[in-house]
Amino acid sequence: MAAAIDGVLPATLQELVKKSKILVVGAGGIGCEVLKNLVLSGFTEIEIIDLDTIDLSNLNRQFLFHREHVGKSKARVAKESALSFNPDANITAYHDSVTSTDYGVSFFKKFDVVLSALDNRAARNHVNRMCLNADVPLIESGTSGYNGQVELIKRGLTQCYECTPKEKQRSFPGCTIRNTPSEPIHCIVWAKHLFNQLFGESVEDEDISPDAADPEAQEDADKQADGDASSELESKAVESANGNVVRINTRQWAKDCNYDAGKLFNKFFNDDINYLLKMSNLWKTRKAPEPVQWETLLPEGITNTESLSELARQHHKLWSVEECAQVFAHALKELSAALKLEADNILVWDKDFPPSMDFVAACANVRSQIFNIERKTRFEIKSMAGNIIPAIATTNAITAGISVMRAFSVLNAKWEQCKAVYARLRLNGRQQFLVPDGFFPPPNPNCYVCASDPAITLRIDTKRVQMKAFRDDVLIKTLNMLNPDVTVESTGSIAISSEEGETTCNEPKLLSEMNIVDGVILKCDDFFQNYELSIIIAHFDAERDEALFEVIADKSQLQPKEEEPEQPKEQEPSSRKRAANGSDITDEGPSTSKRSRPTEIDDSDDDCLVVEEDEDAEEEQKSKLDDVAEVVSDATAKLSVESIPKTAAKRKPTIESEQEDIMEILDSSDEEPAVPTKRKRTKLDDDTSCVEVISID
Numbered sequence: 001m002a003a004a005i006d007g008v009l010p011a012t013l014q015e016l017v018k019k020s021k022i023l024v025v026g027a028g029g030i031g032c033e034v035l036k037n038l039v040l041s042g043f044t045e046i047e048i049i050d051l052d053t054i055d056l057s058n059l060n061r062q063f064l065f066h067r068e069h070v071g072k073s074k075a076r077v078a079k080e081s082a083l084s085f086n087p088d089a090n091i092t093a094y095h096d097s098v099t100s101t102d103y104g105v106s107f108f109k110k111f112d113v114v115l116s117a118l119d120n121r122a123a124r125n126h127v128n129r130m131c132l133n134a135d136v137p138l139i140e141s142g143t144s145g146y147n148g149q150v151e152l153i154k155r156g157l158t159q160c161y162e163c164t165p166k167e168k169q170r171s172f173p174g175c176t177i178r179n180t181p182s183e184p185i186h187c188i189v190w191a192k193h194l195f196n197q198l199f200g201e202s203v204e205d206e207d208i209s210p211d212a213a214d215p216e217a218q219e220d221a222d223k224q225a226d227g228d229a230s231s232e233l234e235s236k237a238v239e240s241a242n243g244n245v246v247r248i249n250t251r252q253w254a255k256d257c258n259y260d261a262g263k264l265f266n267k268f269f270n271d272d273i274n275y276l277l278k279m280s281n282l283w284k285t286r287k288a289p290e291p292v293q294w295e296t297l298l299p300e301g302i303t304n305t306e307s308l309s310e311l312a313r314q315h316h317k318l319w320s321v322e323e324c325a326q327v328f329a330h331a332l333k334e335l336s337a338a339l340k341l342e343a344d345n346i347l348v349w350d351k352d353f354p355p356s357m358d359f360v361a362a363c364a365n366v367r368s369q370i371f372n373i374e375r376k377t378r379f380e381i382k383s384m385a386g387n388i389i390p391a392i393a394t395t396n397a398i399t400a401g402i403s404v405m406r407a408f409s410v411l412n413a414k415w416e417q418c419k420a421v422y423a424r425l426r427l428n429g430r431q432q433f434l435v436p437d438g439f440f441p442p443p444n445p446n447c448y449v450c451a452s453d454p455a456i457t458l459r460i461d462t463k464r465v466q467m468k469a470f471r472d473d474v475l476i477k478t479l480n481m482l483n484p485d486v487t488v489e490s491t492g493s494i495a496i497s498s499e500e501g502e503t504t505c506n507e508p509k510l511l512s513e514m515n516i517v518d519g520v521i522l523k524c525d526d527f528f529q530n531y532e533l534s535i536i537i538a539h540f541d542a543e544r545d546e547a548l549f550e551v552i553a554d555k556s557q558l559q560p561k562e563e564e565p566e567q568p569k570e571q572e573p574s575s576r577k578r579a580a581n582g583s584d585i586t587d588e589g590p591s592t593s594k595r596s597r598p599t600e601i602d603d604s605d606d607d608c609l610v611v612e613e614d615e616d617a618e619e620e621q622k623s624k625l626d627d628v629a630e631v632v633s634d635a636t637a638k639l640s641v642e643s644i645p646k647t648a649a650k651r652k653p654t655i656e657s658e659q660e661d662i663m664e665i666l667d668s669s670d671e672e673p674a675v676p677t678k679r680k681r682t683k684l685d686d687d688t689s690c691v692e693v694i695s696i697d
């Protein structure tokens, strides 16, 4: 079979292809395409890893899978299907997470190239770190609807996956969700939390009851403290047989009252709202919420089940509050029945399980009504709650094709041909549908991953953040470590240990109680990732709704606002932005933050940057090109890879002069000087896609 490609690839490349060992990470939409391309191009030594099993919803685009494979390992089935294209291939499949400790640096070192086809940031960050450590070129790819991107990550040559900040996860302060929602999404998040409280896994920070500790309402809370009202919100007071008052949590209470729709409705939408109203400080500048009562809304009680399920099927209809109350009752019944069937007594919220979605849509809308927020249809709420971006099979196929062509260039050590490529929905000014970067953005010297001695400054409210939150939210969620050890530099004392149980006693302590205060330097180390980071603590007192911490790679950003040097209007083109939150991003380094008691919506999928060219900025950018070329030239001059041209930013020779090139995506610098593109996030629109001409030698 492999012989069929004789004469298609240049002889030297074909030899390289035969000899090389490739790792494919992810066997989903892009991964299936990549694997098929690899075997059809003559690669024989391939390993593929995916942790997931095949879902029915994968079949429309993950064509290595068929109906009979549903429920089976993606990696194993992908292997079997790909072998039918080329039985000579030697494919090893792992049904496992790439973050497992079984796949350490020595595992990655085996490969000549790693092709990543993942769908989430945490796994991508991890693969990035492993490839940097192992010094293996990584071809990172992703799609988001009609947009796709492929980029090479190579230690010392290019930016790494973490050189630039990502778009922050949308997160909402706990007090906004619990006390003062002002947008539909706040009510949707609240409704998902309510679902978890009643049926799902109870998660800390997912309280749905009014937050009496809200600093803005503190005065009122103090007044109410005598009545112990706040604890009543988390629980229900019931009188025991001996007349004593016993408090039980909401989940238990809901179960004990047999999920009585009226009782539950009145607690969440009447009693709790009345409690909120007592926090009068909150409503001095806001419109006060208006509680709704079950009996007033539905004096006749619930209508028959048939018409209810009919109503729940009307996904594009804007349900009235009365209808929401009906759907609430109906969903409650179905969910409580479903819960009984679960051995572990837990339901996992799933947008595709109708009662779960109905419940969230109904509750979100009732809450919206109470807070005078626009209600949404079930359809709209589903896309907001489920964070749905359509997967487009053709974008995956194009992206996977470019990935494998980039692998050819990597094997040939033709680094200059490996500039990032963005697939776009519309043709740009140069009639390009596939837009390549004009140059390699050099590694960010302040990157907290690939810099030689990574260090960050952490602005943090040391009086409010506990050690556990520091570990989970800062080190793991924000700085992407897996299992960190932390020592205080000046004393050598261990603040956090990766050994289970060794520092559990520190977890509830505030940083300040551990003497981790302004100016202290922490040495953090993730053994498995072979990653060390110094963290310089800069204490600040966070205000209500303000981030409790912020990662800053550049100390000058610590200056008070008025003293801040004016930021340049245009970003240096050398910064490859994956994020869209403009002003928060600087070329100096990542800056990420987390709001106080935040709630993140599940948008961690970070498949690709949506790029758009800003034609107006081009002229201004042109003048910067020479500076950039110089920077890139300096950066590349320092590299140890011999084959790197020193002027990677300049136009490279066209394919005629490169006998062995098999393909080149027309560089933006082909006909004219490379003009860096300014990228910003853009909405997908419905324009028809056009096809880029790709020259094949």
Ligand SMILES: Nc1ncnc2c1ncn2[C@@H]1O[C@H](COP(=O)(O)OP(=O)(O)OP(=O)(O)O)[C@@H](O)[C@H]1O
Pocket: 025, 026, 027, 028, 029, 030, 031, 049, 050, 051, 052, 057, 058, 074, 096, 097, 098, 099, 117, 118, 119, 120, 123, 391
């Ligand atoms: N840590 C990980 N280790 C191995 N594979 C992973 C890891 N994280 C994600 N993946 C895999 O990466 C693949 C990404 O593919 P894709 O984006 O098409 O996602 P999907 O889950 O198949 O589709 P969708 O999310 O649209 O339902 C998935 O098959 C997923 O299981």
Ligand SMILES: [Zn+2]
Pocket: 159, 160, 161, 162, 163, 164, 443, 444, 447, 448, 449, 450, 451
């Ligand atoms: Zn980096």
